[in-house]
Amino acid sequence: MDAELIAPPPAAPAVDDGEAPLPHEEFEARLRGKSTRYHIHHPFHVMMAEGRLTPAQLRGWVANRFYYQVSIPLKDAAILANCPEREIRREWIQRILDHDGRGADDPGGIEAWIRLGEAVGLTREDVTSLRLVAPAARFAVDAYVNFARRQPWEEAVASSLTELFAPHIHQQRIDTWPQVYPWVDPAGLQYFRNRLTQARRDVDHGLRFTLEHFSRSRALQERALEVLQFKLDVLWALADAIMLDQCEIEIRGAKA
Numbered sequence: 001m002d003a004e005l006i007a008p009p010p011a012a013p014a015v016d017d018g019e020a021p022l023p024h025e026e027f028e029a030r031l032r033g034k035s036t037r038y039h040i041h042h043p044f045h046v047m048m049a050e051g052r053l054t055p056a057q058l059r060g061w062v063a064n065r066f067y068y069q070v071s072i073p074l075k076d077a078a079i080l081a082n083c084p085e086r087e088i089r090r091e092w093i094q095r096i097l098d099h100d101g102r103g104a105d106d107p108g109g110i111e112a113w114i115r116l117g118e119a120v121g122l123t124r125e126d127v128t129s130l131r132l133v134a135p136a137a138r139f140a141v142d143a144y145v146n147f148a149r150r151q152p153w154e155e156a157v158a159s160s161l162t163e164l165f166a167p168h169i170h171q172q173r174i175d176t177w178p179q180v181y182p183w184v185d186p187a188g189l190q191y192f193r194n195r196l197t198q199a200r201r202d203v204d205h206g207l208r209f210t211l212e213h214f215s216r217s218r219a220l221q222e223r224a225l226e227v228l229q230f231k232l233d234v235l236w237a238l239a240d241a242i243m244l245d246q247c248e249i250e251i252r253g254a255k256a
């Protein structure tokens with residue numbers, strides 16, 4: 001099954017409708033203005049930051065989110081496969097290495113997420129087997145990978161720009177978890193620390209490209225905003241899926 005249905009409609013051709021493109025500063029402000037729809041505002045993430053998740057719920061989030069972690073390199077490989085520009089590929093390939101790792105000295109983000117799993121009390125096998133991943137979480141993440149496979153690579157680049165807002169949520173976890181979840185081994189937070197610099201570097205590149213490429217017409221700029229909204233919806237749907245999964249587990253537990 002794939003999750004194509006929640007992807008936005010195919011791109012409209014970049015017609016010159018007479019409206020001038022927004023200046024870069026204004027276009028960037030519109031993209032950044034999408035932060036109000038970021039999953040940091042989702043009730044599950046609000047509860048997480050306030051320390052209101054039970055250990056089982058926090059473990060459920062880590063286990064489900066692992067499916068996003070292992071899918072990001074597939075999404076980035078789809079962008080590489082569709083992109084004929086060597087300069088872009090040279091930069092973009094770093095993202096795959098960040099997650100997959102470069103060898104023993106740099107085991108990469110997927111390994112760091114497994115260690116986060118261990119820090120919250122899961123086993124490596126609990127995480128890597130994907131047996132705790134809810135069906136709707138898979139659907140949300142697959143929609144993102146399928147989008148990158150099927151849509152123009154330039155749109156897939158723009159869809160990664162939710163990372164504009166990610167350093168804030170990573171920093172929030174680094175700041176709050178030691179107080180509100182003192183039972184979590186702090187070594188497990190290394191994933192979030194690594195992402196602070198990696199996400200900023202990714203965003204520099206992705207934003208520069210998006211501002212240039214999509215400013216060729218006002219219609220293209222609107223399309224970039226639509227694509228960013230699609231990705232925000234993927235993250236929101238993923239949080240919905242995880243929250244509902246935790247409710248279902250509790251209901252089953254109460255019945256048992």
Ligand SMILES: O=C(O)c1cc(C(=O)O)c2c(n1)C(=O)C(=O)c1cc(C(=O)O)[nH]c1-2
Nearest residue numbers: 072159160161162163164165166169170195
């Ligand atoms: O923990 C988060 O809330 C969060 C959000 C996002 C995001 O905004 O897409 C990413 C990440 N983390 C992340 O760790 C990561 O590596 C990442 C890559 C991408 C992407 O779209 O290419 N998003 C994100």
